[in-house]
Amino acid sequence: MSTLFTPITLRTLTIRNRIWMAPMCQYSAADSGVDIGAPTDWHLQHLGSRAVGGAGMVMTEATAVSPEGRISPADLGIWNQRQQDAHARITAFVAEHGAVPAIQLAHAGRKAATSEPWRGDIPLGREDGGWTTVGPSALPYTDSFPAPHELTVDEIGAVVDDFAAAASRALAAGYQVVEIHGAHGYLINNFLSPHSNRRTDRYGGSFENRTRLAIEIVDAVRRVWPEDLPVFFRISATEWVEENADDSRDGWTGDDTVRLAKELVVHGVDLLDVSSGGNVPGVQMTTGPGYQVPYAARVKRETDLPVGAVGLITRPRQAEDIVAGGEADAVFLGRELLRDPYWPLNAARELGAEITWPNQYLRAAPA
Numbered sequence: 001m002s003t004l005f006t007p008i009t010l011r012t013l014t015i016r017n018r019i020w021m022a023p024m025c026q027y028s029a030a031d032s033g034v035d036i037g038a039p040t041d042w043h044l045q046h047l048g049s050r051a052v053g054g055a056g057m058v059m060t061e062a063t064a065v066s067p068e069g070r071i072s073p074a075d076l077g078i079w080n081q082r083q084q085d086a087h088a089r090i091t092a093f094v095a096e097h098g099a100v101p102a103i104q105l106a107h108a109g110r111k112a113a114t115s116e117p118w119r120g121d122i123p124l125g126r127e128d129g130g131w132t133t134v135g136p137s138a139l140p141y142t143d144s145f146p147a148p149h150e151l152t153v154d155e156i157g158a159v160v161d162d163f164a165a166a167a168s169r170a171l172a173a174g175y176q177v178v179e180i181h182g183a184h185g186y187l188i189n190n191f192l193s194p195h196s197n198r199r200t201d202r203y204g205g206s207f208e209n210r211t212r213l214a215i216e217i218v219d220a221v222r223r224v225w226p227e228d229l230p231v232f233f234r235i236s237a238t239e240w241v242e243e244n245a246d247d248s249r250d251g252w253t254g255d256d257t258v259r260l261a262k263e264l265v266v267h268g269v270d271l272l273d274v275s276s277g278g279n280v281p282g283v284q285m286t287t288g289p290g291y292q293v294p295y296a297a298r299v300k301r302e303t304d305l306p307v308g309a310v311g312l313i314t315r316p317r318q319a320e321d322i323v324a325g326g327e328a329d330a331v332f333l334g335r336e337l338l339r340d341p342y343w344p345l346n347a348a349r350e351l352g353a354e355i356t357w358p359n360q361y362l363r364a365a366p367a
Helices: 039-053 081-096 154-171 187-192 214-223 254-266 294-301 316-324 335-339 343-351 357-366
Strands: 008-010 013-015 019-021 057-063 100-106 177-182 230-235 269-274 307-310 330-333
Touching: 019 154, 019 343, 039 057, 039 081, 057 081, 057 177, 081 100, 100 154, 154 177, 177 187, 177 214, 187 214, 214 254, 214 343, 230 254, 230 335, 254 269, 254 294, 269 294, 269 343, 316 330, 316 343, 330 335, 335 343
Parallel strands: 019 057, 019 330, 057 100, 100 177, 177 230, 230 269, 269 307, 307 330
Antiparallel strands: 008 013
């Protein structure tokens, strides 16, 4: 029997297999008028087709908890009722086709207010639809980015409230898993890393202080999220910066990730989604098939927290070996599911596993 195609239960939620769609920004939300930030027909087909294709869980892209938390003006949001109603249309379709609808809640921090990738991925001025970005410290991501506004303690509290409110809306919209985005150089990651966090108050300096925002957000989300449904956390396990004992600003490390994971499980997180990079520009990343899997495997080995692995996982046998070998509890597929929305159906055939095909597609199912 294929381990990849066995169900997994987190709290009381059972997910039909271990092939999960990673959150991938589409930059296709309504970007003007009363529907700003709302998902469109593009999102319905994009997410719905992966549910039809057999994924166990389908995760919506980074969804902003406030207008200033968007990466671009075309990003999804879930800070108002119109957005919530538009998300509900998608979750209903995803669930109807057997997948678990999940959402990643995010705040882009100092990397917000940029154009879409196909328009250069560059910072936008106010005249082009941009806004003032925020961060733990007034340090720009690169020289071409504006310095963010350094959040006050009261403003940090408002961010925590925004995450909780967004989680409540996500639940009302029909999502069954909520993931807190703490990776890739966005706001929570900005606070975690000594590279971007130079604060001297209770949100900066020590490990406990730099992780305070992450823990406060987890606690706030857990208070409004049902006890029987899981909460995930996405982490950049390393910033790909050479460690230097003489410089405390080197960045976030694998040791830090393990230490935080042990805290997160105490605060009610049910799975760590392990990625890497994104907060320190210009670093050289050593990539290759499954290049981030060892970071997930270490967390699984050294903590009690289930993990999801992501990063150049493309082949069915590769994914099967990751899960069957105990390196991760599930795999998140990103670009491979963009190339092939029906990857799980085809993988089941290759691995000799059973999978339910949609009735409308049965004529194409293996005999």
